[in-house]
Amino acid sequence: TQLLEQSPQFLSIQEGENLTVYCNSSSVFSSLQWYRQEPGEGPVLLVTVVTGGEVKKLKRLTFQFGDARKDSSLHITAAQPGDTGLYLCAGRYSGNTPLVFGKGTRLSVIA
């Protein structure tokens, strides 16, 4: 059973387009994190969201945590080839429990 469902699984878009990636669960999380992973590397943290309804922005990336703390979204504006990678959402049931990861969304931005 996959506790965190990510969609879409694959996404290929042209440079300059906007996109949204979704992370959904039937479970409530105390926090949710988004990581980006490039080939041959470990995941690197992009953002942590802890409050229901919270919105965080990181340059062209906008992250939102659902009001019920069961889902999250990542929106990228004007995607660039450098945004290419595997985007992983990961949740914690409580503050110090291990991260549970989704399967990821593999994004390819074509110049």
Next chain:
Amino acid sequence: EAGVAQSPRYKIIEKRQSVAFWCNPISGHATLYWYQQILGQGPKLLIQFQNNGVVDDSQLPKDRFSAERLKGVDSTLKIQPAKLEDSAVYLCASSPQGQPNTEAFFGQGTRLTVV
């Protein structure tokens, strides 16, 4: 600040052989995790240590996998005997102690191929 170090980067073994992976976490980080990432999937937790004690090993296949963290610093993960389905990237991560919802810092991983 040095990141999480893992070795080797790559390993190819035949099924039924044994293999060991090594991880050196970020200095001062009390929490250490081993994750298994099969191609096309997200990382799956194998074991979590807090200092040198095991916090969660519920998903570790204990008939063939073992892990230890002597002295609460470095850690080794062993597979004996390996199966074809163990082919994956094994990621080590560490976090500071006592900070809820903190970031997990990952190493580059060890890519294991079992043939």
